[in-house]
Amino acid sequence: MLEIKNLHATVEGNEILKGVNLTINPGEVHAIMGPNGAGKSTLSAVLAGRDGYEVSEGTITFDGKDLLELEVEERAQAGLLMGFQYPVEIPGVKNIYLLKAALNAQREARGEGDIPAPEFMKLVKEQIAFMKMDPSFLQRAVNEGFSGGEKKRNEILQMLILQPKLALLDEIDSGLDIDAMKVVAEGINSLRNSQRSILLVTHYQRLLDYITPDHVHVLVDGRIVKSGDKSLAHELEARGYEWILEESAA
Template sequence: MLKITNLHVSVAGKQILNGVNLSVNAGEVHAIMGPNGSGKSTLAQVLAGREDYQVTSGAVIFEGRDLLAMPAEERARAGFFLGFQYPVEIPGVNNVYLLKAALNAKRKSAGLPEVDAYEFLSLIKEKMKFMHMSESFLTRGVNEGFSGGEKKRNEVLQMLVLEPKLAILDETDSGLDIDALKIVSEGVNSLRGPQRATILVTHYQRLLDYIAPDQVHVLGGGRILKSGDKSLALELEKRGYDWLVESAVA
């Protein structure tokens, strides 16, 4: 589904990614871990199509298409979804409107008619209930005045409505209490299936107690230093990242 080959990325003249290689197949859940500043968020943002991040070399193929050649909005319509680490507040743009516009944009590019207003509202309400979100969400601006946890829940809600083929969730677990973590994990798990894949970017092993990954990767210095199964996450929990980063430098 996704194949990243030798990806190099610089941000404001500074090289952040130095040759990332990663393959994600349909049906899989991957976790990307790593210390602060290792390039995890840069990878997530560049895959979503941020234009001020410069790809200096490398290739990304998504569902047989050259992902890097597609503008951000086209990536979303093709089934790519980024759950933001810091979802932005957009007062004045209503949550429901954004969701509806997003869903219709996707449907339009797939040659489907616009969603019926009544059906759409019942869909949203069902998903909101699943995510334990209050009805007041319907009338508020995008993430406006939301707590950190509410913003993360809203990201997962958007994901559930848009049903992407590939979702990258950038530290969706950070700042969540244990109840919210369970809700968010249930949301992610509910979308697991043989046709979809998920990449979890996280600092903590904790999330992986709720969402079992097929593969775990450690990013450091802009490259994948080590890949393994779930046991690698447990080892990182015990030993930290230093041993990996040091051996990579040596």
């Protein structure tokens, strides 16, 4: 599904990623953890196609395509969707509009026609109920005046409607209280299936109490220095990042 090979990336001339290698197969859930400044958000930004990040070396292949050759919107249309750490407020654009426009943009890219209105309504109603959001959110401007938890639920709602091949969730747990985290985790878990992959980027282990990853990677100073299964996350929780830093320095 996603293959990152020897990825080097610089921001304003500073090399942040220094040779990341990562392979995610269909149906797998991966978590990337790491201390602040390790390059987690740079990796997310490069995958999403944000401006200001220069890839100096390496390749990223997504679903057989050269991801770095794709525009931001083409990545989304191809099925790579990013859930943002800080979802942006978009005054004047209703949630319902964004959902429908985004869904139809994807369908168009796949050569399908617009989704029929009744089908769309049914889909939206089901998913908004699942995310325990009030239907009035649909008529509100995207994220405008939403609480932190509501914004994150809204990100997951978009995922549930747009059904990506790979969901990239950047610090999706930040700013969530425990109840909101459960709802968000439930939403993410419901995305799991044998074809869809999920990449969680997180500083804290606590999200992984609710979403069990198949693989956990530790990103330190622009490289993945350790990979393991979910027990690695628990070890990090218990021992912090220090021992890994020492281990990787040795």
